[in-house]
Amino acid sequence: MRKIGPWLAAAAVVIGLALIIGSSLWPSSPAQETVNPTMTEPATPPASVPTPTQTKGGVTFATCDVDKMSIPDLPLKKGERNKWDIIPLTPQQDATGNIPLPPADSSLSDPHPPAALVSGYTVKYHQAGPKADDMVAIIGHSSPWRVLPFNSLMNQGKQGGEAPRVKVGQRVYLHTTCSGKWWLEYEVGDAFTAGKPAFASDPRIFGTEKMPGWLALITCLQPKEGHSTQVVAITGQLKGVVSLP
Secondary structure (H helix, E strand, O other), X not given: OOOOOHHHHHHHHHHHOOOOOOHHHOOOOOOOOOOOHHHOOOOOOOOOXXXXXXXXXXXXXXXXXXXXXXXXXXXXXXXXXXXXXXXXOOHHHHHOOOOOOOOOOOOOOOOOOXXXXXXXXXXXXXXXXXXXXXXXXXXXXXXXXXOOOOHHHEEEEOXXXXXXXXXXXXXXXXXXXXXXXXXXXXXXXXXXXXXXOHHHHOHHHHOOOOOOOEEEEEEEEOEOOOOOOEEEEEEEEEEEEEEOO
């Protein structure tokens, strides 16, 4: 049995509070420690990123953090997007509320908007690759009355987000920090709504054991008024590796 853990229950709370937590919740930067220059050792050079290789069996590369997502044929309305940057957040950031979000009376005109409001993000299942040993899950904020990253994943009706817009059979593409020009191609197999916080242990989303090649996209199903009580979940399976223009 897969153990989901408390981090995702915290994520359920966070994605439902996208408009009520203050942007001042960024953790403050620790004070810089003064070091005697003569005692400073040379910095260790960063580890090189593994280069993707192409063989007769296809393209392969290391399992790394997802950094971009694209759904090219997603129908869009004004202000919506079908390409996103993806950022990794730690469970500690999520559980303690250190994901920066604006207060309810603010606008999104700030020249430095909080990263979680302009990008999708991962919390636990950060990594993907042709040989990854488990799933990848990507969360994004949505709103019926503001432009937020995952608005385009659902149709907005009179009651708010009423149904997933992403359809079965559509392709979702993920890029990672070590995939170079290559993108992982997933085929959507299901798109549905699930209740909060029960979705955190929903086997339709997270299975009951490790699921290599599995993708889950999650965002709040937003009503016109009141708090969101459901999420939109879109799941799919890895089909291959492609090069996108």
